[in-house]
Amino acid sequence: MLNNYIIPIIVIVIILHGFFKKTDIYETFLEGSLDGLKTVVSIIPVVVAMIFAVNIFVESGILNLIGGSFKDIIPMIVLRPISGNATLAYLSKIFHKYGVDSYYGYLASVIQGATDTTIYVLALYFSSVGIKKTRYALIGGLFADICGIIAAFIVVKMFF
Amino acid sequence: MINKIWVVLIGLGIGYSFFNTNVNMGDIILNSSYSAYELLISIGPLIVLWSGIMNIASKSGLLAKFSNLLKPLLKKIMPSVKGEKSLEYISSNIAANMLGLGSVATPAGLKAMQELQKENPHKDTATDGMITFLILNTSGVTIIPMTVIALRLAFKSINPSAIIIPSIIATSVSTICGLTLDYFIRRKNAK
Numbered sequence: 001m002l003n004n005y006i007i008p009i010i011v012i013v014i015i016l017h018g019f020f021k022k023t024d025i026y027e028t029f030l031e032g033s034l035d036g037l038k039t040v041v042s043i044i045p046v047v048v049a050m051i052f053a054v055n056i057f058v059e060s061g062i063l064n065l066i067g068g069s070f071k072d073i074i075p076m077i078v079l080r081p082i083s084g085n086a087t088l089a090y091l092s093k094i095f096h097k098y099g100v101d102s103y104y105g106y107l108a109s110v111i112q113g114a115t116d117t118t119i120y121v122l123a124l125y126f127s128s129v130g131i132k133k134t135r136y137a138l139i140g141g142l143f144a145d146i147c148g149i150i151a152a153f154i155v156v157k158m159f160f
Numbered sequence: 161m162i163n164k165i166w167v168v169l170i171g172l173g174i175g176y177s178f179f180n181t182n183v184n185m186g187d188i189i190l191n192s193s194y195s196a197y198e199l200l201i202s203i204g205p206l207i208v209l210w211s212g213i214m215n216i217a218s219k220s221g222l223l224a225k226f227s228n229l230l231k232p233l234l235k236k237i238m239p240s241v242k243g244e245k246s247l248e249y250i251s252s253n254i255a256a257n258m259l260g261l262g263s264v265a266t267p268a269g270l271k272a273m274q275e276l277q278k279e280n281p282h283k284d285t286a287t288d289g290m291i292t293f294l295i296l297n298t299s300g301v302t303i304i305p306m307t308v309i310a311l312r313l314a315f316k317s318i319n320p321s322a323i324i325i326p327s328i329i330a331t332s333v334s335t336i337c338g339l340t341l342d343y344f345i346r347r348k349n350a351k
Contacts, residue, residue, distance in 0.1 A: 003319070004319075006304065006321070006324050006325075014216050015216065018217075018219070018220035021220045023216060023219055025216050028212075029213065031212075032213070032214060032215020032216065036208040036211025039207060039211065039263065040200065040208065048192075048193060051192050051195050052192040053165070053166050053170050055191070056170050056173035056192070057169040057172060057173040060177040060183060060188075061177075061182065062176040065176075088199070088203075091308070092311060100316070101317050101318055105312075105317075106323065106326075110323050111330075112305065112307075112308050113300075113305030113324075113327035113330075114305075115299075115300045115331070116297075116298045116299065116302075121294065124270075125270065125273050126286065128270050129274060131285065135285065135291060136342075137290070137295070140291060140341055140342050140345070141298045141299070143337060143341050144295055145299070145300075145334060147338070148300065148330050148331060148334025151330040152326070152330040
């Protein structure tokens with residue numbers, strides 16, 4: 001499948017381009033991966049905080065109050081625009097419960113991959129330049145997310 | 161905002177557990193630190209690897225080439241953005257976002273906002289250009305969702321990267337819908 005070629009193609013293009021442009025590819029790789037390591041370390045407190053809250057919420061069994069087959073996807077959709085780490089924590093709960101290659105595992109992966117932390121990004125970008133009246137930005141951003149989620153449902157139905 | 165999420169998740173969870181005799185909330189709280197450790201250990205190494213590869217893309221000028229390719233298209237999508245510099249920063253932000261280079265994307269994005277703010281006559285109100293840019297940014301244009309793949313890998317998925325194409329399709333739908341709504345709102349406001 002095409003999926004399996006995308007990563008190797010991107011990797012070979014990047015490495016060859018770097019090599020022929022006379023970039024010190026090995027040193028550049030090490031420099032970048034050290035930055036990556038710093039990123040991982042910097043998200044440790046956030047991930048601990050979010051796993052803590054998400055585990056309490058999910059394992060309390062409160063979602064059983066909602067019922068219905070999509071009840072486990074709802075918190076994912078609600079949390080997604082606000083916190084990427086919270087949804088990542090939630091995604092791992094879904095993998096635990098249903099299995100990573102199950103319909104839900106697949107659907108939740110695509111939702112996570114196709115959308116972004118809209119509310120967080122809008123708050124960060126607008127506040128950085130002191131904008132208070134954001135007009136239709138939030139509606140537009142959330143509308144795009146909802147369309148992405150609906151598309152995820154349809155695409156996963158087709159591919160799965 | 162994040163404070164509210166925290167208090168809602170923790171408050172509802174612990175509150176409900178008092179009525180649900182099947183769960184041992186004390187254990188759940190103690191075990192959550194271990195779950196966090198497992199999650200970090202499982203996604204960390206791939207983030208380190210991918211950051212290294214993407215740094216080559218960034219430093220060798222490949223990212224800049226990609227960003228230049230996007231520029232004419234972005235100019236069409238954002239007709240109100242006049243400044244060459246703003247367009248430059250917007251393109252690098254979107255290009256870096258597409259490749260999953262968060263550490264490059266955010267500084268470029270914030271600089272784009274500063275440039276757009278210079279052209280803004282009402283300093284406390286968002287311009288059309290800013291809104292289109294942020295709708296494009298937040299509709300999630302990532303080509304390879306590496307964190308999700310890392311987590312799928314850790315859970316021993318039979319095909320961790322099987323979500324790439326479906327994610328690209330879903331994210332494209334999201335972007336097209338967002339930009340279409342944005343276009344119609346702008347046209348309505350112009351009348």
